Amino acid sequence: MQEALCLRRTLKGVHASGFQEEDIKGSWELAGQELQDLMHISRARKPAFILGSMRDEKRSHDHLLCLDGGGVKGLVIIQLLIAIEKASGVATKDLFDWVAGTSTGGILALAILHSKSMAYMRGVYFRMKDEVFRGSRPYESGPLEEFLKREFGEHTKMTDVKKPKVMLTGTLSDRQPAELHLFRNYDAPETGREPRFNQNVNLRPPTQPSDQLVWRAARSSGAAPTYFRPNGRFLDGGLLANNPTLDAMTEIHEYNQDLIRKVSASSQRAWTRCSQEPTLFQQTMLGTDPQDGRWFLHTHSFICARRAT
Numbered sequence: 001m002q003e004a005l006c007l008r009r010t011l012k013g014v015h016a017s018g019f020q021e022e023d024i025k026g027s028w029e030l031a032g033q034e035l036q037d038l039m040h041i042s043r044a045r046k047p048a049f050i051l052g053s054m055r056d057e058k059r060s061h062d063h064l065l066c067l068d069g070g071g072v073k074g075l076v077i078i079q080l081l082i083a084i085e086k087a088s089g090v091a092t093k094d095l096f097d098w099v100a101g102t103s104t105g106g107i108l109a110l111a112i113l114h115s116k117s118m119a120y121m122r123g124v125y126f127r128m129k130d131e132v133f134r135g136s137r138p139y140e141s142g143p144l145e146e147f148l149k150r151e152f153g154e155h156t157k158m159t160d161v162k163k164p165k166v167m168l169t170g171t172l173s174d175r176q177p178a179e180l181h182l183f184r185n186y187d188a189p190e191t192g193r194e195p196r197f198n199q200n201v202n203l204r205p206p207t208q209p210s211d212q213l214v215w216r217a218a219r220s221s222g223a224a225p226t227y228f229r230p231n232g233r234f235l236d237g238g239l240l241a242n243n244p245t246l247d248a249m250t251e252i253h254e255y256n257q258d259l260i261r262k263v264s265a266s267s268q269r270a271w272t273r274c275s276q277e278p279t280l281f282q283q284t285m286l287g288t289d290p291q292d293g294r295w296f297l298h299t300h301s302f303i304c305a306r307r308a309t
Contacts, residue, residue: 062097064252065112066245067105069238071227072133074104075125081108081118092118098165100248102237106168106183106221110152110214113166113185124151141219141229148215158185158212167251168221169237169244173230175203180240182251183217184209189251189258204233 067077081092088095092112101109111121132144158166168183182188186209220234241247 062252063095064098064100064245064248065092065096065109066243066248067099067101067108068243069103069105069222069224069236070242071104071224072125072129074108075122077105077108078118078122078125082122085118091115093164096164098167098248098252100167100169100244100251101221102169102242102244103222103224105244106237107148107218109166109168110218113161113164114152114214116151137226138228141231144222144228145215145219148218152214152218154213154215156214158183158209158214158217160214161185167244167248168217169241169247170217170220170223171235171237171239172206172233173235174233178235178240180237180247181206181234182247183212183221186255189255190261191254191258 067074084095085092093115096112099109099112101107108121111118111124116124128147132147133139134143162185166185170181170183172179172181188209216231220231221237222228223231223234224236224238237244
């Protein structure tokens with residue numbers, strides 16, 4: 001079971017091109033009351049996902065955070081996350097078990113994964129405006145790529161940090177129709193569906209998470225047409241999943257189903273292996289009456305299961 005929180009940018013008229021701090025001054029003033037209301041409500045009655053994260057006991061269900069795309073409008077998401085952190089006293093990374101992001105939301109998802117504070121990311125976005133969004137569209141990709149390498153490391157892999165689980169959306173444009181791809185910091189669940197690259201020799205399989213560079217994943221998820229050029233075969237994930245909530249919940253369901261299948265298969269193999277190898281319980285069972293035999297068989301099965309976990 002999962003609880004999902006989707007943060008969507010709501011400011012209108014804030015554009016990546018020609019973005020200035022004074023452009024959003026009035027918008028922040030309008031949004032200020034909403035943020036104060038959020039803080040008031042949070043202090044009065046903290047949401048379940050915050051209360052669950054603040055307790056010491058193990059949570060009974062996962063918390064999912066979804067961050068949608070929208071360029072520098074990600075500043076709105078940052079401000080909301082800052083308010084949530086202040087209300088809970090807990091870092092965003094420790095509040096959620098899963099984080100999904102598209103485009104600018106993908107950059108923020110990676111920032112959360114790498115323990116970057118939201119106050120720091122607010123400054124990063126203002127620097128990004130000066131360093132990346134220069135000239136006319138489409139913008140040069142070089143400044144953005146250098147910016148991402150500096151923030152996340154040139155050689156950092158997606159699997160270098162395991163928790164929380166993170167997924168970024170991207171659009172594979174080398175096929176018709178285009179296909180959604182998830183950049184993960186964990187192995188993709190096995191769904192039983194045959195991948196399209198197995199059906200077409202012209203399609204290359206995606207890079208495995210253990211080999212996927214973080215900055216390239218961020219670059220691919222944010223390759224918005226007319227803003228930046230494609231990153232190889234990848235375009236902005238917002239073309240297919242600007243709000244990644246439904247795709248994230250589907251991914252978590254498939255991940256859980258795959259985990260159940262693997263645990264079940266592992267337990268079955270453990271029992272088969274143990275039952276085929278003579279043990280003290282089996283030898284004793286052979287020399288006892290059926291009543292004792294059944295009791296020893298049960299004990300034998302229990303020990304095998306405990307050893308297999």
